[in-house]
Amino acid sequence: MLIPQSEIDRIKREVSVEQFLVNPKRQGGFLVARCPLPGHDDKTPSFRFNLAEGWWKCMGCGRGGGGILKFACAYWGLSWPRDFPLVLERLGARRGEPAEHRYLPPGIKGTAATPTRPKTWPRLPDRAAIAVYRVAAEMWATNLWRPTNRDALAYVRGRGIPDALIRSEWIGVSTDTLGAALRERGLSPEIAHGLGLLRWDGHETFAGRITFVEWRLVAGEWVPVWATARVYGDGAAWDEGRKYLNVRGDRLIVGLDHARQGREVVVVEGVVDRLAVLSFGDVAVSLGSNQPSPGMYAELRALARTRRLILFGDPDRAGRKGRLRTLATLDLPPAAEASVADLPPMVGDPGALLGRRDGAAIYRAAKEHARRVDLARFGRLVSICHLSYETRKAAIRARTRMITAAPPPVRRPGKEVDVMGD
Ligand SMILES: [Zn+2]
DSSP: OOSOHHHHHHHHHHOOGGGGOSSOEEETTEEEEOOOSTTOOOSSOOEEEETTTOOEEETTTOOEESSHHHHHHHHTTOOTTTTHHHHHHHTTOOOSOOSOOOOOOTTOOSOTTSOSSOSSOOOOOOHHHHHHHHHHHHHHHHHHTSGGGHHHHHHHHHTTOOHHHHHHTTOEEOOSOHHHHHHHTTOOHHHHHHHTSBOTTSOBTTTTEEEEEEEEEETTEEEEEEEEEEEOSTTTSSOOSSSEEEOSSOOOOBTHHHHTTSSEEEEESSHHHHHHHHHTTOOEEEOSSSSOOHHHHHHHHHHHTTSEEEEEEOSSHHHHHHHHHHHHHHTOOTTSOEEEEEOOTTTOSGGGGTTOTTHHHHHHHHHHTOEEOOHHHHHHHHHHHHHHHHHHHHHHHHHHHHHHHSOOOOOOTTOOOOGGGO
16 A cells, blocks of 8 residues: 555544534533434434544444544445545545645745645535435436426527537536425435525525536445536526535535546536537546635546646636646646646637537647646746745845834934823
């Protein structure tokens, strides 16, 4: 195994079961909380965690064990000891690598305290949450093909997304019927509230939006684990302030497990950009924004270990900068393969190629001209930039000290202030 013992010790030292508990209460030497383990919809706090000795036990479902590793295994529904390395990695263990790099990409300020390596992987929902997602995903997808939602289907088709992809990707529309559907199946709306799928007034958060669901392979089965939704028409959604709304919880890379099928993976920003690449027959993941979370970087970094990444995007300054920042934060080993591809200036993002007669040709041409990044050189450049940034900062600090220290008190005769009079 590639994870060194020192890393295992570090995880045991730094990660605690406590971090997985919601509203834990101190009772003597224990933390008590509702059971966080999958399959146990705990109504009363049945879970005990012994602070001094690190062991844990659920009085409701009976599961228990000796420490964080066994706990994490149960928490993610993984099998012990087969998934031992996976558990360690999700808890933030690094494979036999030297000391942590802590340089920052150029031009990024105020993040000096943030280490490049993430502490943890994004957390996947538990079984109860997945059951709710499944009801939602099926309902949304069915909705889209109902005659009453013709406008939603027309919008998706209008974006140029082929019908086959609409179906295989489970694209749907929310029509505010989730609460009723959950009740019908005897599922608790509380979990849907917790996920942010239902508002506290019982209405669906995504109502009036086109829905996109992320499916992952969990224990050999494809399950829905995350969703995002986009406004599509005037007056359809209750809150049109934001184009996209996500569910609560850790953000995920969209299309990750599907992308493992390919030898090369195109990395794009938006969910529609990803659909465009799929429609051209390639494999893609989308980051959802130009500021992925540390957990998403971890997922992407793991993908880059065995696959070639092609970062696709806008040729403008912001687009390029965004991709370089992604690469710098990814901090890939020199042996990894990463390329950047620019679309023509008038196209913008890959999603705009959908529905264009020449879309596939433009995409292919851009991909052919993708430039491989020399990661060893890039890494050195990033450290130099960071170093010069640090040097500049130190210089500014020194100058500030000089200025504040320099001016001696100027005393002009006759201008003395009588402090005693105040
Ligand atoms: Zn339990």
